[in-house]
Amino acid sequence: MFERKQLSHKASRAAAVAAIAGLAGLAPAKATDSVKVGLILPMTGGQASTGKQIENAVKLYMQQKGDTVAGKKIEIIVKDDAAIPDKTKTAAQELIVNDKVNFIAGFGVTPAALAAAPLATQAKIPEVVMAAGTSIITERSPYIVRTSFTLAQSSTIIGDWAVKNGIKKVATLTSDYAPGNDALNFFKQNFTAGGGEVVEEVKTPLANPDFAPFLQRMKDAKPDAIFVFVPAGQGGNFMKQYAERGLDKAGIKVIGPGDVTDDDLLNNMGDAVLGTVTAHLYSAAHPSQMNKDFVAAYKKAFGNRPGFMAVSGYDGIHLIYEALKKTGGDTDGTKLVEAMKGQKWESPRGPISIDPETRDIVQNIYIRKVEKVDGELYNVEFATFEAVKDLGKTKK
Amino acid sequence: MTAILTNLFDGVAYGMLLFVLACGLAVTLGLMNFVNLAHGAFAMAGGYVCMVLVNRMGWPFFAALPLAFVSSAAIGIALERTLYRHLYTRSHLDQVLFTIGLTFMSVAAVDYIQGSSRVFINLPAALQGQFDVLGVGIGRYRLMIIVICGLLTIGLQMVLAKTRFGSRLRAAVDDPRAASGLGINVPQVFAFTFAFGCGLAGLGGALSAEILGLDPYFPLKFMIYFLIVVTVGGSSSITGPFLASLLLGIGDVAGKYYVPKMGPFVIYTMMIVILIWRPNGLFGRTAAR
Numbered sequence: 001m002f003e004r005k006q007l008s009h010k011a012s013r014a015a016a017v018a019a020i021a022g023l024a025g026l027a028p029a030k031a032t033d034s035v036k037v038g039l040i041l042p043m044t045g046g047q048a049s050t051g052k053q054i055e056n057a058v059k060l061y062m063q064q065k066g067d068t069v070a071g072k073k074i075e076i077i078v079k080d081d082a083a084i085p086d087k088t089k090t091a092a093q094e095l096i097v098n099d100k101v102n103f104i105a106g107f108g109v110t111p112a113a114l115a116a117a118p119l120a121t122q123a124k125i126p127e128v129v130m131a132a133g134t135s136i137i138t139e140r141s142p143y144i145v146r147t148s149f150t151l152a153q154s155s156t157i158i159g160d161w162a163v164k165n166g167i168k169k170v171a172t173l174t175s176d177y178a179p180g181n182d183a184l185n186f187f188k189q190n191f192t193a194g195g196g197e198v199v200e201e202v203k204t205p206l207a208n209p210d211f212a213p214f215l216q217r218m219k220d221a222k223p224d225a226i227f228v229f230v231p232a233g234q235g236g237n238f239m240k241q242y243a244e245r246g247l248d249k250a251g252i253k254v255i256g257p258g259d260v261t262d263d264d265l266l267n268n269m270g271d272a273v274l275g276t277v278t279a280h281l282y283s284a285a286h287p288s289q290m291n292k293d294f295v296a297a298y299k300k301a302f303g304n305r306p307g308f309m310a311v312s313g314y315d316g317i318h319l320i321y322e323a324l325k326k327t328g329g330d331t332d333g334t335k336l337v338e339a340m341k342g343q344k345w346e347s348p349r350g351p352i353s354i355d356p357e358t359r360d361i362v363q364n365i366y367i368r369k370v371e372k373v374d375g376e377l378y379n380v381e382f383a384t385f386e387a388v389k390d391l392g393k394t395k396k
Numbered sequence: 397m398t399a400i401l402t403n404l405f406d407g408v409a410y411g412m413l414l415f416v417l418a419c420g421l422a423v424t425l426g427l428m429n430f431v432n433l434a435h436g437a438f439a440m441a442g443g444y445v446c447m448v449l450v451n452r453m454g455w456p457f458f459a460a461l462p463l464a465f466v467s468s469a470a471i472g473i474a475l476e477r478t479l480y481r482h483l484y485t486r487s488h489l490d491q492v493l494f495t496i497g498l499t500f501m502s503v504a505a506v507d508y509i510q511g512s513s514r515v516f517i518n519l520p521a522a523l524q525g526q527f528d529v530l531g532v533g534i535g536r537y538r539l540m541i542i543v544i545c546g547l548l549t550i551g552l553q554m555v556l557a558k559t560r561f562g563s564r565l566r567a568a569v570d571d572p573r574a575a576s577g578l579g580i581n582v583p584q585v586f587a588f589t590f591a592f593g594c595g596l597a598g599l600g601g602a603l604s605a606e607i608l609g610l611d612p613y614f615p616l617k618f619m620i621y622f623l624i625v626v627t628v629g630g631s632s633s634i635t636g637p638f639l640a641s642l643l644l645g646i647g648d649v650a651g652k653y654y655v656p657k658m659g660p661f662v663i664y665t666m667m668i669v670i671l672i673w674r675p676n677g678l679f680g681r682t683a684a685r
Binding site: 044045046048049202203205210212213214216217220234236237240241243244245246264265268 | 653
């Protein structure tokens with residue numbers, strides 16, 4: 001009995017070895033006619049919803065458009081970095097050296113995108129940033145192209161909009177990390193230039209358990225509105241406590257870049273968010289036919305609404321497809337980056353393009369207000385600022 | 397003046413919440429001399445049980461709270477009987493390694509089952525918003541926390557000081573050998589105490605979802621607060637952690653209100669100052685055992 005067990009164990013091991021050898025034998029033969037995309041995303045950890053949205057969107061795009069471009073088969077390899085830059089770096093190294101990928105893409109947070117930048121430069125392959133949003137990113141390597149957004153884009157616009165629409169005194173509440181500081185500085189710059197006044201400025205710790213004391217301070221400062229930037233996950237907590245403390249009844253509005261009312265979480269926030277005005281690149285309620293189809297397909301495949309991260313991932317993989325079409329399947333990294341510059345297309349978020357100078361995205365920024373549509377909460381767009389470039393680039 | 401009182405009220409509510417979350421840890425660490433860093437995982441379990449009952453199955457919030465307690469206690473007793481009791485005699489390092497591993501497993505499990513996004517429990521309308529008493533803003537939900545946690549504290553103190561079970565527990569802690577010689581079933585007393593501590597954590601988790609937020613990283617994010625409460629309070633009684641929770645809660649809220657730039661550091665500064673002044677905590681005896 002014992003011996004037979006061992007025998008069968010041996011047999012199964014031999015089979016496994018043979019299978020692996022077989023796979024290994026197949027791989028090089030295929031390598032010539034396939035293009036590999038290494039997708040480095042936070043699939044676990046606090047930023048996991050970003051990773052999941054982007055992965056879903058990439059899957060959806062490939063289901064819709066097929067997995068062959070210019071005669072090459074597209075292969076996606078997903079690596080989880082949990083938004084920790086050290087892990088991003090290791091993952092990028094493995095992808096470039098072992099898997100010989102032709103693109104690295106994804107990157108949930110700024111430090112992750114920066115950690116991979118020198119590797120993209122060294123290996124001369126395109127790094128497509130699908131989420132991280134500080135301005136500096138695209139300046140760190142000539143191979144970085146971005147399809148998401150920069151915080152400067154939405155924060156400056158909401159600053160302009162606020163002063164022109166009767167909001168004179170603002171208190172700010174931003175998370176104390178690079179994107180939060182970007183959002184705050186760009187908002188302040190445009191808001192005060194237009195004649196507005198910042199009466200109270202609070203930076204909350206990133207791992208902040210309770211907004212109550214900060215909100216009480218805002219309430220006592222009696223501003224016309226609060227400018228808020230907190231990471232997407234904390235938006236719900238903020239809005240709930242904002243309502244609990246009666247700031248909505250005190251006539252203090254909430255304004256900000258759209259992260260605080262991300263479509264992903266908006267429906268769980270309750271009616272207190274009604275009337276919140278934000279500036280952002282995408283709303284699931286964007287009234288184009290293309291977006292309606294996109295939202296319907298995404299909902300059907302994954303059971304929930306796409307947020308702005310999903311659209312950034314969808315556009316990122318589109319850009320990779322288009323670049324390959326333009327080079328006719330040539331996978332030389334430098335040629336691919338050249339092919340990406342100046343690309344223009346219609347996205348579910350509206351018309352977008354890649355700035356050939358900065359390799360950063362140029363897109364419409366919409367002013368939206370949270371409203372109830374068919375019993376669900378949506379960011380309904382009511383004004384458009386067209387073809388907004390990133391204003392945060394240091395002047396050369 | 398009203399601002400001071402509003403802040404005081406918020407601080408007391410926050411402190412009470414910290415106490416219910418942390419006092420189970422004070423019990424295991426102080427009374428049983430066992431380092432249970434997975435304490436936050438029991439709190440998270442209670443929070444998620446309450447969320448599922450209220451949001452998905454339509455239970456009333458107040459009916460779900462006791463169940464959050466019971467389910468965390470049940471998980472606690474199951475783990476105590478199967479895993480924890482083997483570690484009572486092991487070194488503290490073994491206990492730390494084991495329980496922190498358990499914490500990571502709970503994080504991964506909840507992430508897998510519930511997803512990583514933050515969830516909220518649907519509160520009844522009666523608990524939402526604020527009302528004014530002479531210009532002081534009283535949050536209804538925070539008032540409820542103060543009432544529930546206040547009653548619990550009194551009850552807990554009564555049980556420990558006045559009941560037969562309380563004296564058995566104290567005997568079992570002070571000298572387990574003599575206690576079992578006197579016919580006290582020491583393992584049973586410990587198991588029950590452990591489960592009760594876990595239950596309190598579960599209740600705390602359910603109550604805290606509204607204020608602290610509930611996601612799979614809860615045990616990791618708030619472990620530091622639980623530990624601060626227990627170290628500052630001293631781990632040999634219930635009064636110590638209770639006063640420490642209040643002090644830290646009020647201090648944290650006041651710090652964030654009056655010196656927002658210092659914000660999160662107020663609580664750490666308080667801890668350092670108190671520990672320099674009294675290294676065993678406010679009410680610590682020199683080492684429990």
